[in-house]
Amino acid sequence: MILKKCKKFIWTFLKYFSLIFFSIVAVLPIVSCVVTAFKTDAEYQSTNVMTLPENWLNFTNFIEAFRRANMGQAFVNSTIVLIVVLMGSILFGTQIAYILNRFRFPGNGLVRSLFLFATLLPGVAMQVSVYSIMNSLGLINHLYGYIILMMGTDVISIYIFIQFFENIPVSLDESAIMDGASYFTIYAKILLPLLKPAIVTCMILKGVSTYNEYYMAQLYLQDKTRLGTVATSLFTFTGPLGSKYNLICAGVIISLLPALIVFILCQKQIYSGLTAGAVKG
Amino acid sequence: MSAASSQVVQAKQKRPFYFLKWAKSRKGQQTIIIVAFMFIPLLLLFTFTYFPFAEMFKFSFYKMKYIGPRKFVGLDNYIQVFKRDDCFGALKLSFYYIGGAMVQLVIALYLATMLSFKVKGGNIFKGFMFFPYLISGIAIGFIFKFFYTRGFVFDTVLQWCGFELENLPYWLKDQRINNISLVATSVWRYFGQNMVLFIGAIMSVDAELYEAAELDGANKFQQFRFIILPSIKTIVTLNVILSITGSLSAFEPPYVITSGANGTGTYFVIMNDIAHVSQKVGLASSMAIVLLFIIFVATVLQKLFFKYVMRDEEDENKRAGFRREKSLVRYRKKRGA
Known part of the structure; x- marks a missing residue:
């Protein structure tokens, strides 16, 4: 009996110890950033990085970082990109998923494998030649060029939608056809409303990845003062500002606030969306 | 049609x-x-996937920049890829990333198992560990440049633990350690996400099974071995496959933290430099093609390998399934009685 209790105690201890340890590992780099972001220049130079700031209401770094990196404009641009890309990829994603799931036609399998194979090609490698295509289409340094590119490289949501369509009975479509509804009506009036949970999932996943995307953004939106997104605006802090970490940390914290808010509000959907997206392989 | x-x-x-x-x-x-x-x-x-892919194939036979004249050079670029030691040699760094991916998998699996048992405040732990996944790559770059700077966060924490600053290496400059430092950032970023995936798979198991197993006297390790592991095998396999191909194309950590300096340039970081800084588009294209080919072969090989292994284990799985069924029946009987 004592042995059993002892065992249970060790087990519980091990469990909480490892959970607490890894939680600290996960948040420590972020917390150290927050601590530093509240320090004045003098404080930053004279104290150790892990010493807490004197004044937790010292927002000067945040204001300075926001101004220097032109983050006002960046937030506007990111919002525009987000809205259009999300609308586009949900519209096109649900449409192609509807076609691929509901109609048997020659080429159905081919189109599916074309999309699947595209996921195998690493994005960074593709940009070598995508760059020259964007260049000849005149899409570099235009917000719409970047938006079009972001919409074109979305495959995961198509798979989430296809999966979801599979669980909506076809009899629903058939009875609507009996009533004389056109295919477009079936898609728009009957199926789209039923897809709401999948749409929310895709919006969150695609939203976070679009908001965080920086590689293509810095490649195709080179005019960073006018066309910077929130992610690329952080590039301001390389170069001469590269060692003013109190300023940099403030910028980083500002940039991850929206993701943090979304995370706190939609934790459940994010987890389940991730799981749904992973199963398809 | x-x-x-x-x-x-x-x-x-x-x-x-x-x-x-x-x-x-x-x-x-x-x-x-x-x-x-x-x-x-x-x-x-x-327009953005297959046409560029074909273009890239074409570019790989030319000596060219994005703008200006092109010269057909045949297989010259490919020969260069294997000859220049900054190109193909960079693939050696992939081993660091494969190692990191395995560590990450083990950590994620361990934590997912812990969290699948009753834990107070489980959601908070989960949230903390998952959040790094939602931070943009570039922000992570700054966070870890700061984190690893001499005498800053990481050094301070180690000093708290009793290390002397003089004995600590320069985490991003010392060639013996800097690749490991970079891989660690990638583990930091993704272990929570992996953990959430594993939890999702574990939760799909019937909760009654655990109770039944406990009544049968199974200890925690046996529960892990016979109930949890079989239920998450598919997703673990999938993650192993993804992590190996991901390691070959490792890009972000060195790109945002060290820009590939001091021997941290992975294959793609070097390719990116060749393409967009020195603008040797032909060479970069052939580098891309070579790696795509390797990734493709690796994927096929792994699929075959796992198919082979899985077939062997399928029988065992069936037996495990029977065992589970039986213990469930026993459990229901006991509860009924």
Whole structure:
């Protein structure tokens, strides 16, 4: 009996110890950033990085970082990109998923494998030649060029939608056809409303990845003062500002606030969306 | 579909009335909606994936910049890829990333198991560990440049633990350690996400099974071995496959933290430099093609390997399934009694 209790105690201890340890590992780099972001220049130079700031209401770094990196404009641009890309990829994603799931036609399998194979090609490698295509289409340094590119490289949501369509009975479509509804009506009036949970999932996943995307953004939106997104605006802090970490940390914290808010509000959907997206392989 | 489209042509040529009739028929409507709904996504897919892919293949035989004259050089670029030691040699760094991916998998699996048992504040732990996944790569770059700076966060924490600053290496400059430092950032970023995936798979197991197993006297390790592990095997396998191909194309940590300095340049970081800084587009294209080929072969090999291994284990799985069924039956009997 004592042995059993002892065992249970060790087990519980091990469990909480490892959970607490890894939680600290996960948040420590972020917390150290927050601590530093509240320090004045003098404080930053004279104290150790892990010493807490004197004044937790010292927002000067945040204001300075926001101004220097032109983050006002960046937030506007990111919002525009987000809205259009999300609308586009949900519209096109649900449409192609509807076609691929509901109609048997020659080429159905081919189109599916074309999309699947595209996921195998690493994005960074593709940009070598995508760059020259964007260049000849005149899409570099235009917000719409970047938006079009972001919409074109979305495959995961198509798979989430296809999966979801599979669980909506076809009899629903058939009875609507009996009533004389056109295919477009079936898609728009009957199926789209039923897809709401999948749409929310895709919006969150695609939203976070679009908001965080920086590689293509810095490649195709080179005019960073006018066309910077929130992610690329952080590039301001390389170069001469590269060692003013109190300023940099403030910028980083500002940039991850929206993701943090979304995370706190939609934790459940994010987890389940991730799981749904992973199963398809 | 080809029959349908020739029908359209005919209808248009002879009597336009027929086209309208066809468009109103079920068959016609189907064709129209298929074409209408597929046109833009396929156009985007070809413009930004398959056309560039073909272009890249073409570029790899030329000596060229993005703008200006091109010169056909045959296989010269490919020979260069294997000859220049900054190109192909960079693939050696992948081993660090594969190692990191395995560590990450083990940590994630361990934590997911812990969290699948009753834990107070489990959601908070989960949230903390998952959040790094939602931070943009560039922000992570800054966070870890700061974190690893001499005498800053990491050094301070180690000093708290009793290390002397003089004995600590420069985490991002010392060639013996800097690749490990970079891999650690990637583990930091993704272990929570992996953990959430594993938890999702574990939760799909019937909760009664655990109770039944406990009644049968199974300890925690046995519960892990016989209930949890079989239920998450698919997703673990999938993650192993993804992590190996991911390691070959490792890019972000060195790109945002060290820009590939001090021997941290992975294959893609070097390719990116060659393409967009020195603008040797031909060479970069052939580098890309070579790696895509390796990734493709690796994926196929792994799929075959796991298929082979899985088939062997399928029988065992069936037996494990029977065992589970039996213990469930026993459990229900006991509870009924």
